[in-house]
Amino acid sequence: MSSNSESLVGAVTELLAYPLFHDLKHDEVQSLCDGGQIRVLSHREVLFRHGEPANFFGVVVGGAFKLSRLAQNGDDTVIHFCSPGDVLAALVMPQPRALYPLTAHAMGPSRAIMIRREVYLQKWLANPGLIARMQSLLSMRMSRLQGQKVMQRAPLSAKVAALLLQLVCKDKSGEEMSVPLPLTRKEIADSLGVTVESVIRVMSDWGKKGLVVTSDQSIRILQPDRLIQQVDGEEG
Amino acid sequence: MSSNSESLVGAVTELLAYPLFHDLKHDEVQSLCDGGQIRVLSHREVLFRHGEPANFFGVVVGGAFKLSRLAQNGDDTVIHFCSPGDVLAALVMPQPRALYPLTAHAMGPSRAIMIRREVYLQKWLANPGLIARMQSLLSMRMSRLQGQKVMQRAPLSAKVAALLLQLVCKDKSGEEMSVPLPLTRKEIADSLGVTVESVIRVMSDWGKKGLVVTSDQSIRILQPDRLIQQVDGEEG
DNA sequence: CGTAGCCTTGAAGGTGATCAATGTTTGTGG
DNA sequence: CCACAAACATTGATCACCTTCAAGGCTACG
Numbered sequence: 001m002s003s004n005s006e007s008l009v010g011a012v013t014e015l016l017a018y019p020l021f022h023d024l025k026h027d028e029v030q031s032l033c034d035g036g037q038i039r040v041l042s043h044r045e046v047l048f049r050h051g052e053p054a055n056f057f058g059v060v061v062g063g064a065f066k067l068s069r070l071a072q073n074g075d076d077t078v079i080h081f082c083s084p085g086d087v088l089a090a091l092v093m094p095q096p097r098a099l100y101p102l103t104a105h106a107m108g109p110s111r112a113i114m115i116r117r118e119v120y121l122q123k124w125l126a127n128p129g130l131i132a133r134m135q136s137l138l139s140m141r142m143s144r145l146q147g148q149k150v151m152q153r154a155p156l157s158a159k160v161a162a163l164l165l166q167l168v169c170k171d172k173s174g175e176e177m178s179v180p181l182p183l184t185r186k187e188i189a190d191s192l193g194v195t196v197e198s199v200i201r202v203m204s205d206w207g208k209k210g211l212v213v214t215s216d217q218s219i220r221i222l223q224p225d226r227l228i229q230q231v232d233g234e235e236g
Numbered sequence: 237m238s239s240n241s242e243s244l245v246g247a248v249t250e251l252l253a254y255p256l257f258h259d260l261k262h263d264e265v266q267s268l269c270d271g272g273q274i275r276v277l278s279h280r281e282v283l284f285r286h287g288e289p290a291n292f293f294g295v296v297v298g299g300a301f302k303l304s305r306l307a308q309n310g311d312d313t314v315i316h317f318c319s320p321g322d323v324l325a326a327l328v329m330p331q332p333r334a335l336y337p338l339t340a341h342a343m344g345p346s347r348a349i350m351i352r353r354e355v356y357l358q359k360w361l362a363n364p365g366l367i368a369r370m371q372s373l374l375s376m377r378m379s380r381l382q383g384q385k386v387m388q389r390a391p392l393s394a395k396v397a398a399l400l401l402q403l404v405c406k407d408k409s410g411e412e413m414s415v416p417l418p419l420t421r422k423e424i425a426d427s428l429g430v431t432v433e434s435v436i437r438v439m440s441d442w443g444k445k446g447l448v449v450t451s452d453q454s455i456r457i458l459q460p461d462r463l464i465q466q467v468d469g470e471e472g
Numbered sequence: 473c474g475t476a477g478c479c480t481t482g483a484a485g486g487t488g489a490t491c492a493a494t495g496t497t498t499g500t501g502g
Numbered sequence: 503c504c505a506c507a508a509a510c511a512t513t514g515a516t517c518a519c520c521t522t523c524a525a526g527g528c529t530a531c532g
Contacts, residue, residue: 044477054531065333068473069386071386071389071390072390072468072469073390073469077385077386077388077389079382090371091372091374091375091378094368094369094372094375095372095375100378101375101378101382101461103495115354117281121364121368123366125367126364128357128361128459128473131367132330132357132361133330135326135327135329135330136330137327137328138327138332138374139330139331142327142337143337145335145378145382145385146305146315146381148385149313149315149381149384149385149429150305150307150313152313152429153309153311153313153429153430153489154308155307155519155520156519156520184477185478185480186478186480187478192388193385193388193389194389194520195520195521195522196478196523197480197481197522198519198520200479200481201480201481202482203522204479204480204481215480233308233309279505280509319529326531366490379512389485389521392487392488393505410526420509420510420511421498421512422510422511430488430489431488431489431490432510432511432512433488433489433490433512433513434489436511436512436513437512440511440513447490450511453497473532474531474532475530475532476529476530476531476532477528477530477531478510478527478528478529478530479526479528479529480525480526480527480528481524481525481526482523482524482525483523483524484514484521484522484523485520485521485522485523486520486521487518487519487520487521487532488518488520489516489517489518489519491514491516491517492513492514492515493512493513494511494513495510495511495512495513496510496511496512497505497508497509497510497511498508498509498510499506499507499508499509499516500506500507500508501504501505501507502503502504502506
């Protein structure tokens with residue numbers, strides 16, 4: 001139940017599969033993970049907490065994490081959902097006495113490699129190709145945040161639709177696809193800054209119309225085109 | 237009136253003053269700006285536009301810029317306000333066929349150094365110390381975005397107060413301070429995703445109570461402590 | 473078997489949006 | 503210097519959307 005740590009023998013090979021490490025050799029990745037350790041978490045466990053000293057950054061290698069912060073009224077706001085291949089808290093590493101800017105909760109059983117701050121400063125920053133790919137990753141995350149900000153004035157249904165469509169791998173529009181995270185209505189609400197009840201009303205409406213189905217904690221989108229119409233503000 | 241470009245003889249020396257280039261020598265900065273050019277814009281002119289091919293990134297050296305995107309309903313959303321020393325569009329440089337992710341409008345007379353994409357890839361990325369400081373900059377920008385997202389459920393007055401307090405250099409709380417940008421109500425509204433009218437109602441209320449004054453296009457905060465109370469949700 | 477987390481539904485109420493009209497400031501050209 | 507246009511600021515009335523509050527059901531897990 002509690003977080004466990006193992007050696008990262010096999011994990012390094014997993015990393016090679018992610019675009020971030022694409023043109024690197026096994027030894028090079030090994031060196032980039034120097035002194036790191038794997039952490040295995042179960043559902044709702046905390047990888048790191050907002051405000052703690054940030055001596056490690058992370059690479060997700062399994063499951064998913066939600067990055068969130070508490071508002072002063074008590075309920076937390078989800079900033080980002082992380083999938084395997086994503087990097088956590090790397091941006092704050094350069095700061096001398098860095099604190100984690102967010103709290104990271106595991107969504108379902110998850111794993112992450114935690115790597116020392118010094119290794120980032122000495123080895124990661126010295127590798128221009130790696131930094132370039134990391135900046136692309138950050139650029140996409142930034143882009144998502146901005147995309148959500150643009151939707152602020154849109155009706156709630158548009159926001160929920162946009163979020164769901166952001167989360168599915170948008171390969172083939174027109175076909176059925178499913179959200180690759182165990183996502184609760186509360187988490188959707190916390191991510192959009194609205195109440196659970198409102199999200200439920202929107203989504204149960206879609207359920208009746210056959211737009212989406214929630215089965216087994218997994219959200220499947222049956223008619224992506226009609227969801228996209230919701231984003232664009234048309235009536236469905 | 238239209239955007240002008242000069243050589244950047246003197247501008248390089250200006251750069252040395254910003255934290256980003258703090259430990260660099262004049263020649264090094266010169267090399268980092270290789271082939272760059274200075275652009276001088278007047279109020280409301282566009283430095284670059286969302287969707288254009290991004291072959292240059294920028295460093296602000298005077299005035300201010302607002303980074304915004306159009307929503308599908310037509311009005312634009314302000315993502316960020318840039319002051320001198322800030323870097324523009326650097327994150328997308330690593331991508332092969334990068335497009336500008338936002339539109340940059342000058343707020344009042346402003347200047348920026350525009351530097352070729354290749355120079356970023358070859359010289360900037362190869363300088364670990366520089367990249368580290370750039371990531372700190374980005375980290376702060378990210379932090380602002382997140383801070384605003386956390387405020388989403390708060391009442392409008394709290395959001396406006398938080399924005400104003402973010403923009404002033406928060407040195408001495410308790411004393412009078414003023415926003416260092418020519419900021420209109422519309423821009424505040426576009427930044428928060430609300431309507432102009434709502435912002436006006438909040439701020440004119442504060443004006444009557446002596447919390448803030450708008451004179452000469454400049455917003456001065458007379459009683460910062462009471463503004464902070466607004467953020468925390470207390471009645472004023 | 474009981475608790476905890478999640479989902480659902482309904483009724484009432486408030487906050488901010490919308491629409492419309494008008495005043496104010498800034499900048500431009502004759 | 504004045505006239506005019508454009509951008510910005512302001513105020514009021516009405517209304518929709520989302521929140522809040524309350525109550526209950528479902529499933530998982532110790």
